[in-house]
Amino acid sequence: MTDTAELDLLRDSVRGALSGFPEALGLGRGDDLAPGAAAAAMGIATAQGWTAMLLPEALGGLGLGFRHAVVVAEEVGRTLTPGPLLANAVLLPALAVAAQADWLNDLASSVGAGEETAAICFSGDPNGAAGRRFVEHGAEATVIVSLTRVGEGESPSSLVRRLDSPRLTPRRCLDPTCSLAELEGPESVRDGEGCRLSPGATADVLGAAQLWIAAELLGVAERAGAMSIAHATTRRQFGAPIGANQAVKHRIADDYVLRRNAAVVLADAAAAWDSLDDDRLLLAHAARASATAAAYSATAHCIQVHGALGFSAESGIHLAYKRARRLGCAFGDDAASRAFVAARLVAKTAA
Amino acid sequence: MDLHAFRAEARSWLTAEVARLRVEFRGVPFTDLVLRRTFEDRLCGAGWSGLGWPAEVGGRGLPIEFIAAFLEESARAGAPKGVNLIGHGILGPTLLLSGTEEQKQRFLPGILSNTAVWCQGYSEPDAGSDLASLRSRAERDGDDYVVDGQKIWTSFAHIADWCFLLVRTDPAAPKHKGISFLLVDMKSPGITVRPIRQMDGGQEFNEVFFDRVRVPVANRVGAENAGWGLAMAAASFERATYFIPRLVQMEEELRDLVAESREIRRNGRPACEDPLIRDGLARSFLDVQALKLHARAMLAAAARHEQPGPEGSFIKLLWSESHQRLLELALALLGPEAVLGPEEPTAQRRRHWQYDHLWSRAETILAGTSEIQRNIIGERVLGLPR
Numbered sequence: 239m240t241d242t243a244e245l246d247l248l249r250d251s252v253r254g255a256l257s258g259f260p261e262a263l264g265l266g267r268g269d270d271l272a273p274g275a276a277a278a279a280m281g282i283a284t285a286q287g288w289t290a291m292l293l294p295e296a297l298g299g300l301g302l303g304f305r306h307a308v309v310v311a312e313e314v315g316r317t318l319t320p321g322p323l324l325a326n327a328v329l330l331p332a333l334a335v336a337a338q339a340d341w342l343n344d345l346a347s348s349v350g351a352g353e354e355t356a357a358i359c360f361s362g363d364p365n366g367a368a369g370r371r372f373v374e375h376g377a378e379a380t381v382i383v384s385l386t387r388v389g390e391g392e393s394p395s396s397l398v399r400r401l402d403s404p405r406l407t408p409r410r411c412l413d414p415t416c417s418l419a420e421l422e423g424p425e426s427v428r429d430g431e432g433c434r435l436s437p438g439a440t441a442d443v444l445g446a447a448q449l450w451i452a453a454e455l456l457g458v459a460e461r462a463g464a465m466s467i468a469h470a471t472t473r474r475q476f477g478a479p480i481g482a483n484q485a486v487k488h489r490i491a492d493d494y495v496l497r498r499n500a501a502v503v504l505a506d507a508a509a510a511w512d513s514l515d516d517d518r519l520l521l522a523h524a525a526r527a528s529a530t531a532a533a534y535s536a537t538a539h540c541i542q543v544h545g546a547l548g549f550s551a552e553s554g555i556h557l558a559y560k561r562a563r564r565l566g567c568a569f570g571d572d573a574a575s576r577a578f579v580a581a582r583l584v585a586k587t588a589a
Numbered sequence: 590m591d592l593h594a595f596r597a598e599a600r601s602w603l604t605a606e607v608a609r610l611r612v613e614f615r616g617v618p619f620t621d622l623v624l625r626r627t628f629e630d631r632l633c634g635a636g637w638s639g640l641g642w643p644a645e646v647g648g649r650g651l652p653i654e655f656i657a658a659f660l661e662e663s664a665r666a667g668a669p670k671g672v673n674l675i676g677h678g679i680l681g682p683t684l685l686l687s688g689t690e691e692q693k694q695r696f697l698p699g700i701l702s703n704t705a706v707w708c709q710g711y712s713e714p715d716a717g718s719d720l721a722s723l724r725s726r727a728e729r730d731g732d733d734y735v736v737d738g739q740k741i742w743t744s745f746a747h748i749a750d751w752c753f754l755l756v757r758t759d760p761a762a763p764k765h766k767g768i769s770f771l772l773v774d775m776k777s778p779g780i781t782v783r784p785i786r787q788m789d790g791g792q793e794f795n796e797v798f799f800d801r802v803r804v805p806v807a808n809r810v811g812a813e814n815a816g817w818g819l820a821m822a823a824a825s826f827e828r829a830t831y832f833i834p835r836l837v838q839m840e841e842e843l844r845d846l847v848a849e850s851r852e853i854r855r856n857g858r859p860a861c862e863d864p865l866i867r868d869g870l871a872r873s874f875l876d877v878q879a880l881k882l883h884a885r886a887m888l889a890a891a892a893r894h895e896q897p898g899p900e901g902s903f904i905k906l907l908w909s910e911s912h913q914r915l916l917e918l919a920l921a922l923l924g925p926e927a928v929l930g931p932e933e934p935t936a937q938r939r940r941h942w943q944y945d946h947l948w949s950r951a952e953t954i955l956a957g958t959s960e961i962q963r964n965i966i967g968e969r970v971l972g973l974p975r
């Protein structure tokens with residue numbers, strides 16, 4: 239079977255598995271995320287093997303690569319599926335590979351098998367407001383892992399630790415499809431369950447996060463783009479579909495080009511990642527920056543194209559916008575990714 | 590009356606009242622409708638409404654510079670926005686210009702005292718930008734009209750006492766020529782209001798259904814089928830002062846954003862040292878500066894009673910889009926903290942940036958979308974072909 243045919247099959251099966259979303263979010267009237275929606279999504283993820291996808295075979299995983307993972311992530315984004323997939327399907331396997339520590343290997347295997355659900359608190363982000371630490375889906379997780387950057391420069395190292403009875407306070411998230419908690423107070427670490435990651439290992443873990451986030455953002459952008467096209471085609475004002483106006487049509491066309499750009503850059507970056515290409519980190523960050531641009535633009539325009547309907551919470555159009563914003567400030571941001579790309583480019587010409 | 594003395598009096602009243610509000614409504618956001626109504630009631634009770642209205646109807650007969658000064662001071666004091674701005678700014682002036690003596694006596698006192706809150710029933714599910722295609726019907730039956738139809742996005746309809754409504758009274762006439770302007774008691778039998786939640790977490794706009802609602806013919810403003818002209822005139826009343834509080838707010842937001850950028854760290858340094866953030870702050874300054882100068886010119890022209898120039902159409906466009914850029918920058922500056930929702934209290938921050946950011950998405954839609962503004966600039970200001 240050719241590579242693309244295999245990925246198309248995977249996409250179809252992911253679509254089938256997630257066909258209950260976004261309806262199952264229960265956000266139709268602008269209410270709260272349905273209790274259990276995230277857990278249901280994680281149940282699907284485990285049953286489908288997505289939590290084991292990137293885990294090495296030696297740890298009971300499927301040993302697949304990012305060419306597969308980005309297909310899943312894009313559909314997760316497109317369907318606004320909730321749950322800590324980034325933490326469980328991507329970061330834990332990446333941390334296990336990077337750290338080579340028994341406790342992390344054990345944790346990653348249990349997560350892969352669906353026995354535990356982890357949430358990961360990333361902090362010390364040099365682009366962030368000082369101090370406050372947030373954990374996506376922290377309240378539903380059975381395990382909280384903290385990943386803390388050490389040092390501010392371009393190649394920081396990091397600490398990865400499993401927290402012992404962390405103090406979590408629920409917070410309302412900008413993105414209604416995600417539950418959020420704030421980690422407060424000093425952290426206490428489970429005995430023997432902490433280790434330091436080298437700058438190289440840290441960059442690899444963060445690079446993996448960029449690829450997943452890029453793919454989810456691309457999926458969100460696809461969703462918003464499709465909604466804009468549908469509305470511009472059916473909504474009539476002044477006796478014609480609003481999409482007949484070039485102000486509307488050209489914007490939708492520009493957003494399409496942004497998405498196509500992001501899609502090819504992402505596919506290339508995923509392949510480079512899997513083949514351990516020297517430029518894989520640069521390409522992963524390029525993909526994130528590119529997908530963020532596509533998602534910010536498509537989701538903002540989706541609101542604008544829908545007029546007041548886009549501003550209402552009942553239409554669900556705002557969910558794509560808010561999800562893009564939440565993803566946009568997780569594990570860095572587009573500006574940080576562009577800065578990373580620039581630093582690599584400059585370093586390469588110096589070499 | 591001297592403008593300086595007036596401004597000083599306004600400032601001291603506003604500062605004291607905003608402080609009082611913060612104590613009485615501890616922890617309640619200034620977007621809360623009860624808080625906003627309370628403040629607006631006090632403002633009206635203290636004689637700050639009808640500043641430009643003639644004394645005969647209970648106004649203070651002040652020139653436009655005074656109104657501008659009061660709006661500026663309100664924004665500087667951080668006063669909450671009213672819930673009856675539509676009554677004070679749109680319906681009142683419409684009645685002053687086109688209402689009968691009986692209508693003025695009946696409706697203006699309620700606006701001045703804020704005992705009657707008004708809403709604007711223009712938009713319909715199928716009539717947004719193309720407002721003139723509206724289909725809600727009013728048929729004559731003796732001394733009444735009988736109204737059937739639906740309005741949508743009607744801000745404050747759920748708390749309003751009255752609604753001014755555009756309805757079709759002559760379906761056979763060309764679309765702009767068969768519309769009338771009616772004043773409807775929101776307690777009339779046959780009216781159903783359904784609130785609609787907004788993406789900023791608020792709930793201000795509504796759907797309003799009219800099922801055989803009887804409205805006395807005496808509640809029609811202007812001639813039958815002359816409603817479109819009234820609505821267009823109404824839209825221009827506020828034009829000279831509409832942006833003043835909004836620009837003051839934007840100026841204050843920029844100042845606060847600069848202050849936040851000194852405290853928030855980015856790449857291990859204060860964010861204000863990051864060239865990207867600095868560039869964004871400078872761009873916002875350029876926007877605010879140009880807007881202020883345009884607004885000032887527009888106000889001066891209005892004070893000289895000149896015909897409004899083209900500023901109105903491009904200030905709306907420039908203001909709404911540059912405001913979105915400023916609040917875009919605010920989220921970038923917040924970094925991971927941007928993930929907090931608009932419902933979360935943000936004691937550590939100078940403003941509720943996430944809420945303001947989300948609300949700003951409405952500003953390029955309401956009161957004429959950006960696309961419609963560009964059409965107006967292109968066609969009516971520049972004379973480009975349609």
Ligand SMILES: Cc1cc2nc3c(=O)[nH]c(=O)nc-3n(C[C@H](O)[C@H](O)[C@H](O)COP(=O)(O)OP(=O)(O)OC[C@H]3O[C@@H](n4cnc5c(N)ncnc54)[C@H](O)[C@@H]3O)c2cc1C
Pocket residue numbers: 473475476480483485486542543544545546547549708709710711712713714716717718719741742743744745794951954955956957958959960961964
């Ligand atoms: C917060 C809020 C409060 C509001 N309060 C009120 C209220 O109190 N009373 C009231 O009556 N209404 C109110 N409105 C409604 C507002 O007036 C309408 O949203 C506005 O007129 C646009 O109409 P629409 O939403 O139906 O969008 P549409 O007209 O359907 O427009 C959809 C998109 O198509 C574009 N478009 C349409 N025609 C053209 C064209 N010719 N060329 C290029 N692009 C075009 C628009 O720019 C927009 O991007 C409110 C809206 C909001 C968001």
